[in-house]
Amino acid sequence: MSFSALFLVAVRLLLLLSCFNSVALTQLQNDAVSCPLNFTVLRQLAPSPKRRSLDVATECRYVLQSLRLVQSNYLRLTNSFVPPLNSSESCWSDYQNLLKDYVPNFDILSKCGFQTSWISQGCMNITTRAQFEAVVPKSVVNSIVDNCNQSLLNGSPCAACTTSLSNLRASYLIGASIGNVSDCTAFPSIYAAAFANHFGPTDIGTANCLFSLDFATPGSAGTKKRKKIVIFVALIGSGLGLLVIIGGVWLLWHKHKEYKVKKRKEELSKDRERGLGSALESISGSTNLIKFTFDEIKKATRNFSRDNIVGRGGYGNVYKGVLLDGSEVALKRFKNCSASGDTNFAHEVEVIASVRHVNLVALRGYCIATTPYEGHQRIIVCDLMKNGSLYDHLFGSPDNKLSWPIRQNIALGTARGLAYLHYGAQPSIIHRDIKANNILLDETFEAKLYARPTMDQVVKMLETDLSVPNIPERPIPLVADIDDIERSISSSGSGNLSSSGFHQYHS
Known part of the structure; x- marks a missing residue:
């Protein structure tokens, strides 16, 4: 075959590949679907876009933890940990549109180093609830439910829950993770928030404990102030209520005591009148x-x-x-x-x-x-x-x-x-x-x-x-001399004063 013939074949192959790539790209675009993740739950938890500025590393951590909360909510509704692969781009796009209201000019993929496909890829090829529960024994799942199925606002319940999740992860989710979005570290918390805790991932306490998201922190000065006012009013109201109760009890006791005294006086009065009272005879x-x-x-x-x-x-x-x-x-x-x-x-x-x-x-x-x-x-x-x-x-x-x-x-x-x-x-x-x-x-x-x-x-x-x-006719004067008293007694001859009374003697 001559050189010209070979060149002609190469050109035809290039044209064929170009057409194939164009068709494949068109097909991929046609196969793309909307994102099934509901990012609006984040707006419900943090309605105010006003917040203090954070460094990139902290911002990326909040972005990642918020995404895991959304995935937990998605798992609760669909039994799937991750959205379909063909929805990856639309999911990142929806998330970016939400984030710009809170952090303007912050590109998630470029700033945090995430790849588009990571949002749809799970840990150890686990993408559904059934696959997760097939890997983790039922007794361990029941233990997680026992420790996490309560309000996690306080430190002690939260510590018990997170400890059981750490033990699960160390024992059963030890495979390789793809990227750092839906990795094996996050799956136990995503599962527990979805199914082990009846409050769900959108609860303030659950979000704080399992995803380290404090939605009261950004721009919360007004919220804290309102909480303090509510607590103060509640304390004042409780104090007044307690005073009213104490006053009422004291008044009833005082009235009861007065009634008993009055009744007793009436009984004693009747007893005196009849001459039958055992207490006053x-x-x-x-x-x-x-x-x-x-x-x-x-x-x-x-x-x-x-x-x-x-x-x-x-x-x-x-x-x-x-x-x-x-x-x-x-x-x-x-x-x-x-x-x-x-x-x-x-x-x-x-x-x-x-x-x-x-x-x-x-x-x-x-x-x-x-x-x-x-x-x-x-x-x-x-x-x-x-x-x-x-x-x-x-x-x-x-x-x-x-x-x-x-x-x-x-x-x-x-x-x-x-x-x-x-x-x-x-x-x-x-x-x-x-x-x-x-x-x-x-x-x-x-x-x-x-x-x-x-x-x-x-x-x-x-x-x-x-x-x-005998009672003397003349009692002894108070100023009588002791010698006169003794002579008066001796003159009677009986050791007593004479019946004629006291006589004053003069020397």
């Missing part, structure tokens, strides 16, 4: 002494509160209390009591109640009761002496010093009280224990003696013919 026909119930005593002393103790002694403790009518009283609670001594105690109370004088402590009432927990109780109720005892003022705080006029008044009051006990009471009561502790002072510093004989004294007074000193 007379100990005898000769006195107006009140018998209180043990419950009334407990209420008056706030269940015998330690804060109400105003005195202690060998017989027991003295409590201050407030009766139902508002009056303040002192309550002596005797210890080591038994029911066998109640009769003597009642006689003692009768004797004390029958002795009344301005300088003696007035007895208001008493209580005899037996309870399952406290045992047998005996309590007497007296007027409360608000200024304590003479001992408190003589030997107590320096601030409680008494003036001399008050001291003189106390001495005279004490003398009058003793004189009445020894010579005015029938039968006579010998005090036998006069001391500063037993001289009580009311609100006006008037001296008050507690005329309590011992149990033995009461029994002897009531059951024997114990001789009682």
Whole structure:
């Protein structure tokens, strides 16, 4: 064959190849389809295009993670990890059109080094959900669901989820990846966001945890401010609501307490009128002494509160209390009591109640009761002496010093009280224990003696013919000389004052 013939054949082959390439290009263009990926979900998550500028590397990372979120949403809807190969160009084009509203003049493929086909190529030739679940055991998939199927806003749930995904990737997705778009590193997160988490990939918490996308960060100053306002308003509202609830509960409790007090007063009033009240009955026909119930005593002393103790002694403790009518009283609670001594105690109370004088402590009432927990109780109720005892003022705080006029008044009051006990009471009561502790002072510093004989004294007074000193016609003057008193006693020959009374002797 000649050279001219060979040249002619070569030209024909070139023309044929040119025609073939033209036809192939036309066919490829005709086969291209629209992108099935829904990039508008990114606009829904980040509606505001205003954001701070970032460096290229950070921008590319956001672009890649956002693409994986879109792919997860696509997987959730179609069970496919990647779009068809013939849609690659249209997908990049759609993504570029969206991105220009947020980052102008940023070309994804050239800036980030991505290739067009990478968006449609998967890890280890895995492109569908079925292929993924064929590689990963069902038990591992169930473990991912257990760890990731919850809100991932907080750090602890997110950490549990991402740890299980890392273990999956290290154990089962160890093949080669094509490019760095849909690589094996991303597939576990894409799958978990689509199927393991019921909130889905478009949830703020899921996007933040699995794709490291914080959609509240770019241009979020206004959003954060609004959140702070909402939180502040919520706290104020909750606080006001709590105050209203507390106020309502307190008001109901106060009303209930008032109702109980009112009801109790009505019951006591009816009992007094009928003479049937167990809480307020007379100990005898000769006195107006009140018998209180043990419950009334407990209420008056706030269940015998330690804060109400105003005195202690060998017989027991003295409590201050407030009766139902508002009056303040002192309550002596005797210890080591038994029911066998109640009769003597009642006689003692009768004797004390029958002795009344301005300088003696007035007895208001008493209580005899037996309870399952406290045992047998005996309590007497007296007027409360608000200024304590003479001992408190003589030997107590320096601030409680008494003036001399008050001291003189106390001495005279004490003398009058003793004189009445020894010579005015029938039968006579010998005090036998006069001391500063037993001289009580009311609100006006008037001296008050507690005329309590011992149990033995009461029994002897009531059951024997114990001789009682005669009441002299002329009581001993308060300013009498001790020698005159002794001569008056000795002149009677009996050790007592003569019946004719005190006589002043002159030397």
